[in-house]
Amino acid sequence: MEEQKFDKPDAQAEPEEIPAVEKKVDPAELNKVKLLFKYFDTAFSTMKLYPPGNPSVEKTVGIFDEKLREFLEEYDEMRIGIGEFNFRYKNEIAFQDEEKKRSLPFFLFKDGMRQLSFFKGLDSKELQYFLNILKEAIDLPSEESDAVGLLWEKDFVNIRYYALDEFLDLKIGGGDKAKDFEVDPGKFKGGKIELTPEDIAEVKDQQDMLMFEQPKKGEGEGDREGMEGSDQRIPALTPEEAPEIEKLLEKGRRMTSEGELVDLLFEILYFEKSDGQFADVLKMLEKYFLEIVRSADFSKALGILKNVHELKENLRDKSEEKIMLLDKVEKNAKDESSKSLLKKLYLDDKVKDYDSFFQYLEILGPEVVTVVGIAWENAKDMVHKHKAADILREIGKKDVGALLYFAKGSNVSLSLEIMSMMEAIGDLKEVHHFEGFVDHPNKDIRLEVIRVLGKVASQDANKILVRFLADNDVEVSVFAAQNLKYLGDQEVFEFVLELAKDKEFIRRTRMEKSSMLNYLASAKHDEAYALFRSFLKKWSLFSAAKQNETRFCVVSALESHPSPQAREVLQEGTKVFGRSVRQACRVALSQMEHKAEPQQESKDDERT
């Protein structure tokens, strides 16, 4: 505690002026009081050390409470005289502690308290209330701590105290202004006041009016004069207006300190010309902003961020320095520690208003995608899940790379969810972000990526899709091949062609071969047809089944992508080794012609 200097206050202010208490004290009574003071002191000490609710605090306070009430049952009142380092009971010193930092008497004495009384009827609740106030005073820094000041604001039923009125004398100097307040009463006498003619006239007029308006003897007091007079000059208030005033007070009370402070800080920031003061005030705002976020009040946090943004817009082209400082605030709101905090608040279910929380995440943007992901994965209910998904979608629209990067490291369900959003995100130009998924450990995700790339149908998408052709999982490689679309990209075509030319090609599964050959057929490329010819002609005893399977895939591919060259190859196929292959080629050719005929027929119909 700070060093206190105490000049002795005027003698008349000392407790001796309080009506005299008994001088004699029963020794047994005094012993009880001494013990009680020890309990009081112990309770006070534990309160200083530990937070409320701590078992030691509850125990020591409980003991003091119990013993005090026992005492009051017997003696009605315990009146304590408070000395600088002691407590007195009926003028006997009953407790002493001269160590300022610790001393309970000093703690009360320094704030001007000189007597404290507890009365019979005191219950635990009231005593706890009293001790809580002492605790509040303990927790304040010494220059602000004021137990008496805090007690003043409260109502106690069974606790009274007396504090010096002259306390302020100890805190505020005398100064030389006192002489300005001295008055010589002699100046009130002597001399005469001569009213001005105007005042004389007015007084006379009023006196004349009064003569006519004198109430008759027996009339009620003030019934004519008072009410009329006040109505004319000052409109009287009616009982009906009492609720209006109460409303005004309640409205005033509803404005929270925090909210008001933030509003005020923005008022300063908007108008502040000095960069230095702007920075200082912004620092303060940021400090409160962080406290608000920590308290999980996101509707306020959201309001602040929006205002920061708006302030930036208003100050653009006016002050680079201020814009930079505001940018930093926005950036700090999304830094790693802020993100960790947001995650924790969500996971611990500390958020006050989830609507605002999600709006807050949305306004923070792509940098908090990990937080949104956590919210999605751990969503309290479907509403939260949908909100999180909406934000992820919005993030994807702004920065698909960030979203996909996040998806890569996420769990399967979230990654799949993100993939499913890709269509909704719209025109995906930056497909290179999908490259990272080629070796993703999860098959479903790889399949989903292939599906998305298939829908994109671009040369860049194809370049990634071909990489999936080497996937260990057949289903993946097949699906990739199925989603390949020939778009004139030679590089991809040649890659697939080389794969098909590989001697191990025939050992691939039927689906694999079918899809890859389909792609090659769709290219309608001479090299593809050359390959098809070689497949149809090739025959060997070894791997006959696989070879035939391949030949059938070729036939099917050619049939799916008819062209004169395809017809030619099939025609040649009707003459190769293997009756079933020859038959397949004939059927394919027949199907091709059949598909061509309806067009001819319709043309004939038109003629007729």
Next chain:
Amino acid sequence: MAREIQRPAGKYTDEEKKTLSKTIEELFIRFTSALKTAQIFEPNNVAFIQQLKPLYFLIQSLLKSLDKAILQFRGNALFFNTIRIKVDFHSYQRFKFLVAEFKQKEIESIGFEPDLSADELAHFIVIFAKSREKRLKTFEDFESAMEAQGIKNITLEKLHPFDPNLRMTPDEVKRSCKKVFLKSIIHLHEVMEREKKHEKLHFKTTRRLIQTIINLISFDESFMLGMTNIKNYEEYTLNHSINVTILALCFGRRLGLEKNELVELGMSAFFHDIGKLEIPLEILNKKGKLDDEEWEIMQEHPRRGLTKLVLLQDLSYFPIRALSVALEHHVWANHKGYPQSWKKKELNLFSKITKICDVFDAITTKRIYRDFSFTREQALSMMLEKSGEEYDTLLLRVFANMIGVYPVGTLVALNTGEIAVVVETNPEEAFMLRPKVKLVTDEQKEKIDGEIVDLAEKDPETDQFKKTVVNTLDPDKYGIKISDYFLAQAMG
């Protein structure tokens, strides 16, 4: 009516307190009405009986449900069964009346027992109401009178020795008022000096000062309002800030603000003009009209004040509302005035209160650029003309009713030819035109250090009022320094 609560007095939950509050309010109104009626009418008068009956039944009903019915006066507040009786502008005068009665009789509590009869209650009310008439000067006198009437089911408790109402006589209160006024100016000066040096401020002393002012207002509101007649235009900001603080606190009490709210309001008013530290003295003290540039600088002081307070303080110990007041005390109710705001559209209640008090004190003070001041009566008239535009209508009316038709410090001419200074307004609304005044001249207008007279007093022979105000006068015209009459009362 209160529902049945099977619990002894003093142990109510918040919910129970809420339920009881309307009933308690009714009891308070009926009790004071019965007392006032008893002061005028005889016990067998119909008017008195009409007041007594519902009061009796209400007390009986409360006794049935609550076991006890105790009206208590502690530390300038009234309680019923330990529940504080809320005071607002509408009940303020009743509160003041009852508090004065309790104080005068040194009564701390009045307890009604279950066997209370209507007769006992009637006798008690009469004794209580007519105690002055019956010359019952002390608590013991009063108790004896009750015993003589056989009142057994009403118990009284005397004011506790600790009660502040016992510690000071009315004269001591006045001396304290003067001392605290002086201390306030010194303290504000110290605070401003620290601000100029950018030293950190601590608010413990300021809070205590405000609490002391509130205590003194509760003891003698009129005298504290009288102190606001002290004007020093050379150290205008200091004196003015203290006057505004006192006015605002009186105002806040009338509105029914809680204790902690009053402290915040006091601190808000105390610091409202701190921004003027940033305004060059040449502008503050300029005798003539400010040019456009100077006016623009002057208009900065609210925002400068806000910035000052925000940057120099640890706001954990400073009321946030005081920041709003520093910024908004020149903003009009219709949002004109200055400074203009960017986002903040809702004016803080304390800003509205402080604005009214600020303007009132400002225009009743001579300024360096204005060698006359308006009287309080004129100031109120001028302000009422701008009700709704510059000032909140309802708040201004509460303020005007507080200040009264003849505000404390008004120089008045009486029908007897005497000239007097209003020293205390009459708490009765019906007697707003009949304050207490201190005579400063005799009937021939010779200056005297006269007595204080109550203009509500009647001549028993004629049943006419002894003296009546016929006109208000401008003290400056006659070289009368109103504040001297108050300072003189506070000389020890």
